């Protein structure tokens with residue numbers, strides 16, 4: 001798994017800088033025939049963070065921009081993806097992705113696609129060893145939250161997540177310490193996100209998922225063997241693995257504060273929506 005060293009994007013960027021970067025990403029298709037992928041994290045990026053994960057929905061401006069972008073992409077060689085730590089079914093339910101969207105759930109352990117008739121998901125099959133690890137992990141995280149008000153465990157098909165958003169600082173620290181120890185004992189990698197510690201039994205990352213999507217999109221767009229250009233936007237530390245696999249012709253946009261490998265930064269979901277709206281404009285009027 002790629003473990004990037006975060007760095008801080010230059011402070012004080014002008015809004016115009018992100019717009020310029022979006023324009024460069026969307027350079028006239030005639031001059032730049034590469035397939036493109038717009039890959040967006042969900043929580044904290046399109047959807048403001050809330051206490052109940054099931055209640056998370058895209059911010060209204062992000063919802064409108066994503067839907068508009070999806071429509072603008074029809075018939076082009078650009079594809080849309082949601083790339084999330086959420087498990088696939090949860091991502092589909094809360095993200096309500098437009099038809100044609102590629103889905104990456106559980107940080108890459110689950111993949112799918114939104115077809116006109118519904119979600120087409122690649123079945124996730126765990127080995128017996130992974131099933132055993134998952135059971136031990138769930139038991140260990142149950143111990144981590146026992147007696148700690150506000151801390152709770154979310155089960156996923158290939159992972160378990162310690163949530164501490166509603167716990168006191170002391171309870172949060174103690175639960176995180178236990179969760180880290182459980183992961184270490186089981187030989188699993190603990191990913192620390194915003195008020196979450198996520199431990200999965202399938203070794204993967206958003207960065208690996210984005211690299212796999214590059215190939216899928218190139219093939220789908222009739223550019224097999226070509227290098228798909230990627231726009232990736234994310235807000236959390238787990239998105240850094242995706243920023244780490246970006247290179248020339250790609251565009252990384254960090255949403256909110258924090259160290260990052262992304263070259264561009266916007267303040268929040270509304271600002272990201274403005275960038276996605278601009279991209280939709282450019283795709284609707286190539287060269288305009």
Ligand SMILES: O=P(O)(O)OC[C@H]1O[C@H](O[C@H]2O[C@H](CO)[C@@H](O)[C@H](O)[C@H]2O)[C@H](O)[C@@H](O)[C@@H]1O
Pocket residue numbers: 041042043044045048049050051052053054056083084085086087154161163165193194195196198236238
């Ligand atoms: O990769 P993402 O799409 O950003 O998903 C990462 C985690 O998102 C969810 O947790 C986060 O959002 C919750 C709802 O706003 C919030 O309560 C929590 O504190 C955040 O960390 C989700 O519940 C996790 O399973 C995802 O891994």
